[in-house]
Amino acid sequence: MPVEWQPVRQSRTHELVLQSIEERVFAGELKAGDRLPAERELAPVLGVSRSALREALRVLETIGVLVAQPGRGPDSGARIVRNPDDALGRLLRLHFALGSYSLHDVLEARVVLERSSWEAAARHARAEDLDAAGELVARMGEPDVGVAEFNDLDTRFHVLIAGSSGNALTSTLTSAVRESVRPLILRALEDAGDWPATAGALNAQHERLLRLVREGRGAEAADLVEKHIRGLHGTLVDEKGAP
Incomplete structure (x- = not known):
């Protein structure tokens, strides 16, 4: 042969x-x-x-x-070293910018990840983590908070809750996905017709989300965070057109 x-x-x-x-x-x-x-x-x-x-x-x-x-x-x-958070976020942002993933893909991935992390946070979050999240929410509620600062605080809020879920990989992926759409969400916030009203409505959901986690009502927190994400992030998908 x-x-x-x-x-x-x-x-x-x-x-x-x-x-x-x-x-x-x-x-x-x-x-x-x-x-x-x-x-x-x-x-x-x-x-x-x-x-x-x-x-x-x-x-x-x-x-x-x-x-x-x-x-x-x-x-x-x-x-x-072990430092995957920044690296994954950087890579995902680049691939998203290059069109490797659609806005619709990112939205659905974010919904899955955050539903899981918020439900788990209701069981595992430490009091100090929730107190830190509460400080972020309080700052987002101040009348002098600008759009860019609000977006930064919003990102930190979601990433902090993911980190308190007890699942390090979920936390890292949530951070990477949220960071990948940070510029687009910032642009959507800047385009909001009535910024004080927009900030107030978003932060009212943040306050309720945090209250549900403190009370251990994970399933309700998961449902609300999906509504919260689809509310703003979903408008970006609608504008660009889902596949």
């Missing part, structure tokens, strides 16, 4: 470095907090140039699993 040859996959050097580091993470040989050897030591061990190694380290830093500190002190060098 003749030999069947298959094309050999060609990889760029920095991709091979990434693969090598990933394999050590998967095997448990590298953990959060561990430091990588200095570039001058690691590059020859891997058999690659220092420029290829730096490119691989930059990729890992971008995706939130490595932080590089320049210099010669005890804190210098590259260290494995």
Whole structure:
């Protein structure tokens, strides 16, 4: 029987470095907090140039699993970390901007995530988290709060409740999804005809949501947060047109 040859996959050097580091993470040989050897030591061990190694380290830093500190002190060098929130948010914002996901997709994902997180928060949220959420709601209710600040506080409010749900992954995904539409929601708020009335109506829902969580009424909080999300975020979908 003749030999069947298959094309050999060609990889760029920095991709091979990434693969090598990933394999050590998967095997448990590298953990959060561990430091990588200095570039001058690691590059020859891997058999690659220092420029290829730096490119691989930059990729890992971008995706939130490595932080590089320049210099010669005890804190210098590259260290494995766990910091997925900012990285996921950045990636999702870029893909959303590039059209990888529609507004409708993002809306439905956000509804699923936040229904789950609000219902869980009613069971697991700590009093200090709810007090912090209450401070955000109080500030959103001040008459001098502007649109940009309100949007920032609103984002922090939803992300904080997701973080209090007891599910770290839900919290991270909720943060990434909410951050991905922050500019669009800001624009929708800026276009509101009567800003004080819009802010008041949105914050009245925030107050009720927080009260339901404090009272342990998770199912009602889940229903209300879906209504809350579809109210403003849903208008963006209607304007753009759902698929």
